[in-house]
Amino acid sequence: xxxxxxxxxxxxxxxxxxxxxxxxxxxxxxxxxxxxxxxxxxxxxxxxxxxxxxxxxxxxxxxxxxxxxxxxxxxxxxxxxxxxxxxxxxxxxxxxxxxxxxxxxxxxxxxxxxx
Amino acid sequence: xxxxxxxxxxxxxxxxxxxxxxxxxxxxxxxxxxxxxxxxxxxxxxxxxxxxxxxxxxxxxxxxxxxxxxxxxxxxxxxxxxxxxxxxxxxxxxxxxxxxxxxxxxxxxx
Numbered sequence: 308x309x310x311x312x313x314x315x316x317x318x319x320x321x322x323x324x325x326x327x328x329x330x331x332x333x334x335x336x337x338x339x340x341x342x343x344x345x346x347x348x349x350x351x352x353x354x355x356x357x358x359x360x361x362x363x364x365x366x367x368x369x370x371x372x373x374x375x376x377x378x379x380x381x382x383x384x385x386x387x388x389x390x391x392x393x394x395x396x397x398x399x400x401x402x403x404x405x406x407x408x409x410x411x412x413x414x415x416x417x418x419x420x421x422x
Numbered sequence: 423x424x425x426x427x428x429x430x431x432x433x434x435x436x437x438x439x440x441x442x443x444x445x446x447x448x449x450x451x452x453x454x455x456x457x458x459x460x461x462x463x464x465x466x467x468x469x470x471x472x473x474x475x476x477x478x479x480x481x482x483x484x485x486x487x488x489x490x491x492x493x494x495x496x497x498x499x500x501x502x503x504x505x506x507x508x509x510x511x512x513x514x515x516x517x518x519x520x521x522x523x524x525x526x527x528x529x530x531x532x
Contacts, residue, residue, distance in 0.1 A: 338518055347431075349510050349522030350465065363517045398464060402518065409453060411520060413464040 309333060311414035313399050319420045320389055327385045328417045332401030339382050340411060341374055342398040343367065350398055350413075356382060389421045424449050426513050428523035436531050441498040443526035445511035452514055454487055454494045459525070460507040468509075501530050 312331040320326050332339050337358050342350035353372070355363045358379035368374075371389075376382040386393055396418050400411040425448040435441050445454065453472045457465035469478055471487035471494060478485045482505075484497045494511055508527045512520040 340519060347524070349426075349512070349525050350520075352515065352519040352521070355517055355519055357518075363519065409455065409470060409514065409518070410467050412467065413457075415464050 311399055311401050311412050313397075313414035313417050315417055316415060317418045317420075319422065321422050322391060323388055325385065325387045326389060326419065327383055328397055328399075328419075329381060329383050330399030330414060331381045332399070333403075333412055336401035336403050336412070337379065338402045338404070339376055340400045340402075341382070341384050342400065344396040344398055344416070345394075353384075353397075386419075389419075391421050394419055394421045424513070424515055424521050426511060426521050426523040428511060428526050430526055431524060432527050432529070434529045434531065435501050437503060438500050441501050441505070441528055443496050443509050443511075443528075445494045445496075445523050447492045447513050449513075450491050452491075454491075455512045455520065456485060456494075456496055457510045457512060457522075458507050459510065463507075465510060498528075501528070503530050503532055506530050 314329045339356045341353040344350045352365050353368050354374045356376040359376050371387045374384045396416045398416045400413045402411045427446050429444050455470045456468040459465045469485050474491050475489045476487040482499045486495045508525040510522050510525045512522045515521040
């Protein structure tokens with residue numbers, strides 16, 4: 308499978324616990340994005356990496372959220388001290404450089420439920 | 423900040439009827455993209471429009487970009503049950519990120 312891969316697909320956690328999600332982009336895509344999607348809404352931008360550099364963070368990304376992309380390959384998104392309002396689908400997308408740089412390829416997402 | 427709005431939010435049609443969703447941006451866009459998300463799935467890229475007044479077709483789907491590059495539409499002719507899903511428009515928000523509309527969810531009754 309050469310698409311964007313996300314793990315886990317589902318995560319159920321108790322309020323106050325920390326969770327970490329992983330995203331493996333399409334190989335050689337140097338841009339990687341994290342979005343959050345709640346029911347009935349479009350994906351909302353969280354953060355963006357070009358290679359290993361985190362170039363932009365949304366105001367939605369509170370201090371409890373942190374993302375990394377070591378070595379410019381896979382990325383992780385960690386949420387500390389989860390809250391019920393964090394329950395959502397977390398989507399990762401990647402895009403190439405060059406002519407198709409605008410097109411983003413999404414993974415299947417990680418659905419987080421905070422009890 | 424930049425906003426992208428879509429109407430309607432939901433549309434139920436009989437199989438064979440046409441369907442249209444409209445997208446409006448609060449700012450002029452350099453391009454607009456359309457994505458489809460099947461129930462339980464993830465957004466999948468459909469098309470990108472770049473030029474003012476551009477019209478592109480993909481089989482029964484017709485995409486338009488407005489002359490002022492602030493609005494767009496997607497029209498599906500003779501809907502089929504395979505068209506079911508949520509259709510999102512998205513505009514660039516700087517640094518490559520996308521600003522998505524709320525989406526239009528299409529239900530098709532066989």
